Amino acid sequence: MKKGVMVYVSEMKVGTSGKVTAIKATSMIKKRLLAMGLTPGTQFKIAKVAPMGDPIELNVRGYRLSLRKSEASCLEADIVGND
Amino acid sequence: MHKIALGGNPNSGKTSVFNALTGSHQHVGNWPGVTVERKEGELKIDSERFTLIDLPGTYSLSANSLDEKIARDFIIDKKPELTVIVIDQTNIERNFYLVLEIIEMGRPVLLVLNMDDEARKMGINVDSDGLSKYMNVHVCKTVANRRVGIDVLKEQILSAVQRQNKPKVLKFSEKTEKIIQAIEPFFKDHDPDLRRWFAIKALEKDDFLQELVGEKAYEQLSQKIELIEKSIANETDILLAEERYAVIHGIAKEFIKRMLTEEDRERFSTKIDHVVTHRIWGIPIFAGIMWLMFQLAFYIGGYFVDAVDYWFSRFGDYLASVMGDSMFSAFITEAVIGGLGAFVVFLPQLFVLFLFISFLGDIGYMSRAAFVMDKFMHALGLHGKSFIPMILGFGCTVPGVMAARTLESKKDRVITILVTPLMSCGARLPVYALLGSIFFAGHEGSITFLLYMIGIVLAIIMARVFKSTFFKKEETLFIMELPPYRWPSARETFGQAFRNSWLFLKKAGTIIFAAVIIIWLLSVFPAGIDAPPQDNYIGDIGRTLEPVFRPLGFEGWEAGVALTFGILAKEIVVGTFGTLFTGQDFGELAEFAEAGLKGNLVQGLQTVFPNAIAAFSFLLFVLIYTPCAAALATIKQEIGWKWMWFTAIYLFVLAYGVSLLFYNIGILFI
Ligand SMILES: Nc1nc2c(ncn2[C@@H]2O[C@H](COP(=O)(O)OP(=O)(O)OP(=O)(O)O)[C@@H](O)[C@H]2O)c(=O)[nH]1
Secondary structure (H helix, E strand, C coil), rough: CCCCCCCEEEHHHCCCCCHHHHHHHHHHHHHHHHHHHCCCCCCEEEEEECCCCEEEEEEEEEEEEEHHHHCCCCCEEEEECCC | EEEEEEEEEECCCCCHHHHHHHHEEEEEEECCCCCCCCEEEEEEEEEEEEEEECCCCCCCCCCCCCHHHEEEEEEEHHCCCEEEEEEEHHHHHHHHHHHHHCCCCCCCCCEEEEHHHHHCCCCCEHHHHHHHHCCEEEEECCCCHECCHHHHHHHHHHHHHHCCCCCCCCCCHHHHHHHHHHHHHHHHHCCCHHHHHHHHHCCCCCCHHHHHHCCHHHHHHHHHHHHHHHHHHHHHHHHHHHHHHHHHHHHHHEEEEECCCCHHHCCCCCCHHHHHCCCCHHHHHHHHHHHHHHHHHHHHHHHHHHHHHHHHHHHHHHHHHHHHCCCHHHHHHHHHHHHHHHHHHCHHHHHHHHHHHHHHHHHHHHHHHHHHHHHHHHHHCCCCHHHHHHHHHHHHHHHHHHHHHCCCCCCHHHHHHHHHCCCCCCHHHHHHHHHHHHCCCCHHHHHHHHHHHHHHHHHHHHHHHHHHCCCCCCCCCEEECCCCCCCCCHHHHHHHHHHHHHHHHHHHHHHHHHHHHHHHHHHHCCCCCCCCCCCCHHHHHHHHHHHHHHCCCCCHHHHHHHHHHHCCCCCHHHHHHHHHHCCCCCCCCHHHHHHHCHHHHHHHHHHHHHCHHHHHHHHHHHHHHCHHHHHHHHHHHHCCCHHHHHHHHHHHHHHHHHHHHHHHHHHHHC
């Protein structure tokens, strides 16, 4: 994936890192994503995809976060690197 | 009695702190009107007595979920003298989000920096004195599962309660403070201590404020916030989260030192996860762990079941020989001892299952299991975490229902509990085996397998039905932490298993006990103990039920009696047929054969079920109908009377419908 390109987090490949740019979600999902530290500007890395392809695991703020692809698709990010 | 609350993130070690503080002085109940577990404990420090209320473990207090609402309302409405917040020091940044939210309420707090052993290993060093002075709160460090630092924690609780320090207001950026000040006047008629908090909640668009300020003011408030959002080109709820993390960042820079040993533990967990949630190995490993769990439960449990059985019947015989032959002695030896035996006999297996579950939870595997299975479960309208309770249901419905506690949303919890009885439990197996060997000789295995599959399919269908009838709107999240793997302390893991077993004994025991006694009384009155059961009330019940069950293909009153007794425990269905047809009570056909009574039993069953279609219709009924008293009692304990009755009735109706349909279609083909 190209650096600097805007994507939905749900579309990012394992091993790529990104930076949150926007959250477009229902209030419930948004509040939880914010509480978990995925505020705009935060860096994260896609660490893993579950065996059946969903959910996914992110590394963010020094811990592991799991979320469904439908939830990850509420997050827009810029790609900042590939492994 | 001082009232203090205990809060914290999931996986922060909150339960360990609660246990360390209160020991065995705990009561478990529900929060009023809801099905969320509420634990309360007592402790004494010097001569002061405290009640510690365990708030649900949450990541934040935005009242997003029921758990968050309960925790928040408790602090605001019940005004505990102190809120103790447990923090996982190895993940301090995210854990502090909740701390900040609680501090915003302006009530006294105490920070417990837990996981100190791991933090040291990772080279994390928090300056607790500096933090304490800066935030004007009490702070202490613990290793809760090894009871390290608990005495100091108790001293600090006492001191914090006596001093009633208000935590310092942690200011955001100037720009944001101005926005908050602009909102505060909307709450000028309300508690001045809470004004800032209300303003923050307003900016987070929390709709409980609508009730607080009234429709009209709320309208104006919303307009004002909209204007603000336009002028800052950001959403205010996002702004506040950013501000909180900025404050946390500042605190971390000032008071947390990180040495360079970091990421050791991280690497360790990542390595394990590499295998455990692997794209290909993830599911087989999960299946293997479940298989091992049942093997152990049935192997170890089975060994004890025989022992418990043996000693209870020895004890009964002994009492009978001492007390002689009377109605009273029969009551004691058969009903009371039998009633005790009926649930004590479950305990060993349950204990092993509980132990496994708390072990898997404590090391951090449970959230991985949910991660691996979520896609599948979500497609069924459930949650990844529903899988474990349902799997447990194959062993016994009781631990399955209890394991549903880990589900965060009420919707998932209730639906999971409602369908778990459809997972064919171990106690139903003897019934399949007996009728299978008579009516489907040579195909018992396939028949049993078929029944298990039908149970699973029905569970899937019912889960969908419940989701779209009772809980149409509710969405549930899978946004959660996958905690690092931790080696649990034996004390916590065994303690948890003991507490669950004890809870089962205490709560379910009384109901099972009562049910056994009632059914015993029905089977000896009015004609007396020596009369055949059909002359007693139970016979009347059987005869009353006969026309009810006839459309399903059951000929004769014995089926109704067996099913009634089956509500005590499903395997009793076999014993009842045995008693009714042969006067002897054995578990399996082979035992009847040994005793030379096989003929009577087979003949008896063949009159009740004139053909294989009727027999299978009965098996379907046993698979589906009302779960046993122990399961019902556990459901009552977990989600209340209403859902217990609902489960009992819906499963009966479902069983009736399925058997009726099967029988009436089936007989067309023979
Ligand atoms: N190394 C270490 N482990 C701890 C400490 N405190 C708790 N644990 C372990 O961490 C795991 C989770 O602890 P719990 O007390 O169940 O945590 P909780 O916050 O109640 O978590 P939930 O039950 O998931 O809400 C268990 O395996 C504990 O034994 C600690 O100070 N150090």
